[in-house]
Amino acid sequence: xxxxxxxxxxxxxxxxxxxxxxxxxxxxxxxxxxxxxxxxxxxxxxxxxxxxxxxxxxxxxxxxxxxxxxxxxxxxxxxxxxxxxxxxxxxxxxxxxxxxxxxxxxxxxxxxxxxxxxxxxxxxxxxxxxxxxxxxxxxxxxxxxxxxxxxxxxxxxxxxxxxxxxxxxxxxxxxxxxxxxxxxxxxxxxxxxxxxxxxxxxxxxxxxxxxxxxxxxxxxxxxxxxxxxxxxxxxxxxxxxxxxxxxxxxxxxxxxxxxxxxxxxxxxxxxxxxxxxxxxxxxxxxxxxxxxx
Amino acid sequence: xxxxxxxxxxxxxxxxxxxxxxxxxxxxxxxxxxxxxxxxxxxxxxxxxxxxxxxxxxxxxxxxxxxxxxxxxxxxxxxxxxxxxxxxxxxxxxxxxxxxxxxxxxxxxxxxxxxxxxxxxxxxxxxxxxxxxxxxxxxxxxxxxxxxxxxxxxxxxxxxxxxxxxxxxxxxxxxxxxxxxxxxxxxxxxxxxxxxxxxxxxxxxxxxxxxxxxxxxxxxxxxxxxxxxxxxxxxxx
Numbered sequence: 001x002x003x004x005x006x007x008x009x010x011x012x013x014x015x016x017x018x019x020x021x022x023x024x025x026x027x028x029x030x031x032x033x034x035x036x037x038x039x040x041x042x043x044x045x046x047x048x049x050x051x052x053x054x055x056x057x058x059x060x061x062x063x064x065x066x067x068x069x070x071x072x073x074x075x076x077x078x079x080x081x082x083x084x085x086x087x088x089x090x091x092x093x094x095x096x097x098x099x100x101x102x103x104x105x106x107x108x109x110x111x112x113x114x115x116x117x118x119x120x121x122x123x124x125x126x127x128x129x130x131x132x133x134x135x136x137x138x139x140x141x142x143x144x145x146x147x148x149x150x151x152x153x154x155x156x157x158x159x160x161x162x163x164x165x166x167x168x169x170x171x172x173x174x175x176x177x178x179x180x181x182x183x184x185x186x187x188x189x190x191x192x193x194x195x196x197x198x199x200x201x202x203x204x205x206x207x208x209x210x211x212x213x214x215x216x217x218x219x220x221x222x223x224x225x226x227x228x229x230x231x232x233x234x235x236x237x238x239x240x241x242x243x244x245x246x247x248x249x250x251x252x253x254x255x256x257x258x259x260x261x262x263x264x265x266x267x268x269x270x271x272x273x274x275x276x277x278x279x280x281x282x283x284x285x286x287x288x289x290x291x292x293x
Numbered sequence: 294x295x296x297x298x299x300x301x302x303x304x305x306x307x308x309x310x311x312x313x314x315x316x317x318x319x320x321x322x323x324x325x326x327x328x329x330x331x332x333x334x335x336x337x338x339x340x341x342x343x344x345x346x347x348x349x350x351x352x353x354x355x356x357x358x359x360x361x362x363x364x365x366x367x368x369x370x371x372x373x374x375x376x377x378x379x380x381x382x383x384x385x386x387x388x389x390x391x392x393x394x395x396x397x398x399x400x401x402x403x404x405x406x407x408x409x410x411x412x413x414x415x416x417x418x419x420x421x422x423x424x425x426x427x428x429x430x431x432x433x434x435x436x437x438x439x440x441x442x443x444x445x446x447x448x449x450x451x452x453x454x455x456x457x458x459x460x461x462x463x464x465x466x467x468x469x470x471x472x473x474x475x476x477x478x479x480x481x482x483x484x485x486x487x488x489x490x491x492x493x494x495x496x497x498x499x500x501x502x503x504x505x506x507x508x509x510x511x512x513x514x515x516x517x518x519x520x521x522x523x524x525x526x527x528x529x530x
Contacts, residue, residue, distance in 0.1 A: 167395050171384050178382040180346060183370030183399035183447065 003136045005258045011142045011211060013250020014149035019204035019223055020230035020242040021153060022197035028173045028237030029193045031092070036077055036099040037201050038224030039106035042217060044070040044202025045209035046110060052125050059125060059210075063148070066206045067199040074198020077102055078191050086190075103220065110217035119215040126210065145207045152200060153243060160239060169193065173237060222266075229273050235283030244284060249273070297322040297451060297482050298343075298374075303352035305335075305342045312338040314506040315352070320451065325474070325483045327497035327514060329490045329527065335506040336486040337379055340455050343484075344376045345369045356451070371399050373450030377440045377457060385429030389420055392428050392439055396446025405448065413442040416472065434465040441472070451482045458489045470496050490527035494518045502527075 019041060026034045047069040051062040081102065085095050127140040160166035172179040172186055179186050208223070209215045230249050234241020249269055256268035277283070298320040305313040313335040320326045328336050341347040343354060345366040354362045356372055364372070384392050393413060397406040414421040417438040423431060428439055437457055444452055457473070458466040466489060474496045477483055487493035494500050497514035502523060510517065517523050 164394065164398065167387060167391050168398060170387060170391075171395055174384050174386050175382060177346065177378065178384060180366035181344060181370070181376050181378055181382065182395050182443075183367045183375075184395075185365075185367045187365075 003134070005254055007136055007138055007142060009251040009254035010247070011145050011250075012254055013247035014146045014153075015204050015207045015211065015246075016223075016226055016230060016250050017243045017246025018149045018153060018200055018207070020227045020234070020246045021156060021239065022200035022204075023227045024231040024234065024237055024239065024242040025156075025193060025200075026197045027231065028239075029169055030078075030082065030190055032082060032095045032099070033228075034077070034099045034194075034197070035096060035224065036073075036102035036106065037197070037227060038220030039103040039110075040070045040073055040198045040220070041201045041205035041208075041223055042110055042215075042220035043073055043106055044205035045215045045219065046114060046119075047202065048206040048209065049119055049121060049215055052121060059127070063203060063206055066202045070202025070205070071195040071199030073106070074201070075191055075195040077198075078194035082194070083187070083190070103224075107217050107220065114217065116217060120213050121210060121215075126213070141210060145211055148203065149207060152203060156196075156200075157239065165189075229270060231283075233273050233276060233283055235285035238283070238285040241283055241285040295322045296320065297357060298484075299353075299355040299358075300339075300343075301353045301355070303339065303342060303354065304350045305338050305347050306350045307338075307347075311350070312506055313342070316503070316506070316508050317352075318501050318508060318511065320482055320484055321499070322482055323477075323480050324498040325477050325485055325496055327485045327487060327493040327500040328503060329487050329493050329500060329517075330503035331527075332488060334503045336503055337455055338506075339503070340376060340453050340484070340486055343369075343374065343453060367399070370447060373448070374453065375444045375447045375449035375451070376453040377444045377455065379455040379459065383428045383431075383436050383439050383443070385427065387428060388425055389428050389431070389439055390424040392443050393420070393424075393446050396443035397448075399447060406446070409446050409448060413445055416445075416476070417442050433460055434462075434469070437461060437465075437469055438472075441469070441476075445476070449481065451484070452476075454483060454485050456486060456488060458487060458492060466492060490523070491518070494523075 023034065023037045026032055044066040048062040048066040051057040051065045052059065057065065077099065081098050082095050085098065127144055129140045131138045131140065131143065160169060168179065168184045169189060171182060171184060172189060176186055208219070226249055230245035231242055233248065234245030252269035252272050253265050257265035260268055296319045300316060300318050303313060303316045304311060316339060328339065330336055338347060342349050345364055349362060353360055356374060361369060361372060393410060397409065400406050419435055420439055420442055423435065428436065431439060441457065454473070457469050461469065470492050473483065473485070485493050485497060494514040494517050500512060500514045500517040501508050502510035502517065510520065510522065512520065
């Protein structure tokens with residue numbers, strides 16, 4: 001029973017981590033708290049659903065399609081909204097408020113197009129079968145979700161740590177001015193970051209939609225709150241922090257639902273987060289960073 | 294000597310405050326030119342405009358006779374104009390080696406980049422010893438060496454240096470400026486912005502004195518060192 005819960009927690013936690021990774025990447029590179037990330041997550045879910053039901057696309061193709069659609073929305077948000085605000089040196093709160101507007105528009109659009117009811121992937125499109133290891137039943141779906149989430153996160157880690165592109169992104173995160181003087185096309189990398197972060201958020205949306213097999217226009221809201229909690233817990237802008245924080249929240253949520261109270265799962269999980277922040281106010285990996293000009 | 298960079302009637306403003314007014318000067322190919330003046334005279338503003346970080350209000354910047362006034366910062370670096378910013382602007386959360394690798398961001402010739410790295414390590418052996426350390430753990434002098442070394446990694450045609458002596462002990466200032474003179478002997482053109490007027494004019498062939506946003510004197514470095522106005526205002530005694 002416990003091992004079973006462990007598997008559930010790993011599945012949920014890996015998706016939270018993937019979601020939070022995009023969220024923290026945008027914060028780290030653009031210094032913006034992008035509150036449309038939850039709505040983009042929802043868009044990813046619907047994009048995959050439409051591709052599977054209307055166009056009979058296989059799941060892997062739907063996943064790629066969802067990445068492109070949600071990534072495209074992230075790119076549009078940066079080009080149409082965040083870029084003009086950057087050009088005007090808008091104070092930090094302004095882009096955050098603007099992205100709340102984006103979230104409301106996307107959520108309304110989702111409701112208008114698909115209605116408020118729950119949509120599901122048709123049963124026959126989900127990977128069937130399960131693996132039994134030492135009495136633990138692992139659904140093929142769960143294994144797939146964890147594999148996709150970790151593969152994407154590993155790819156992002158390698159790019160950030162080992163490539164010139166990753167070094168350039170870390171340079172921008174520390175000092176945009178220094179990045180400009182190195183010949184880095186900072187605006188271009190802002191666009192790229194917005195695309196990649198939203199694409200990761202969209203994939204997370206598809207994975208959650210598959211895990212619970214429930215898609216609604218409102219599904220972005222609770223995960224947005226969790227994403228905020230995760231990146232604060234992990235340390236704002238810290239990639240490792242998003243991974244550890246996401247897994248932690250997944251475990252806390254699943255375990256408290258299983259062993260304490262099914263109603264109080266979120267309350268217990270967030271209570272634990274709060275306690276950790278009392279001890280470490282800047283998060284697990286957080287440094288108090290004052291960004292240079 | 295041909296002119297590498299020509300600045301014509303450059304004016305730069307922060308909002309309504311004009312920090313640089315109708316500044317004109319030229320940099321000759323292969324020479325060190327110093328731009329000296331007091332704090333707030335407009336030296337750093339001029340450099341920021343040259344690198345495209347502050348849009349000029351009016352005037353023109355010509356690099357090898359090409360108008361680069363409206364180019365974006367990364368396009369200017371691609372032209373070969375590289376700035377070592379004030380306060381060093383090294384990336385403290387990256388290692389020394391990563392900082393140097395980013396210096397070559399605009400280059401695609403990996404063999405040439407490897408050669409440049411060897412040259413930088415030859416010039417500043419201490420950077421090689423500390424290559425895998427975070428740049429934030431370096432001493433002030435080492436950080437300045439890293440900032441200069443990183444700029445050299447771009448294989449620049451023109452090096453802009455904003456106060457390389459700032460915050461360094463006098464012996465280190467001498468060492469850094471001596472190294473700059475040595476690099477210049479390989480043919481690299483430099484614009485040296487300094488508050489440390491004496492040291493800057495000593496290694497510069499030409500000098501410009503800037504006061505409240507205007508060029509007030511232009512002469513050879515040697516003549517400026519002996520100019521009564523310069524001696525009185527900047528050199529003391």
